[in-house]
Amino acid sequence: MPTGYILVNCTLGSEEKIISEISKLPDVKEVRGTYGVHDIFVKVKSDNTESMNHVITNKIRKIPGITSTVTLVVIEEQGGKG
Secondary structure (H helix, E strand, O other), X not given: OOEEEEEEEEOOOOHHHXXXXXXXXXXXXXXXXXXXXXXXXXXXXXXXXXXXXHHHHHHHOOOOXXXXXXXXXXXXXXXXXX
16 A cells, blocks of 8 residues: 655645645545645555555645645655554
């Protein structure tokens, strides 16, 4: 089951609306507002890579107010706690 972490930047003041939209997606396991370089942290876990790509590219990245994303795809064979 592929896992990805998405670091989201958005327009000032749109954080809560974006968090609300992202949290409605079934593959999203965690979404939190953050301080620092990025505004929102998202954890996605999908049935397969194709499904994860679809959620990130066609659902999350197209939400109005999102200005950029950084996606980190987990290497399942490395590390692991949780």
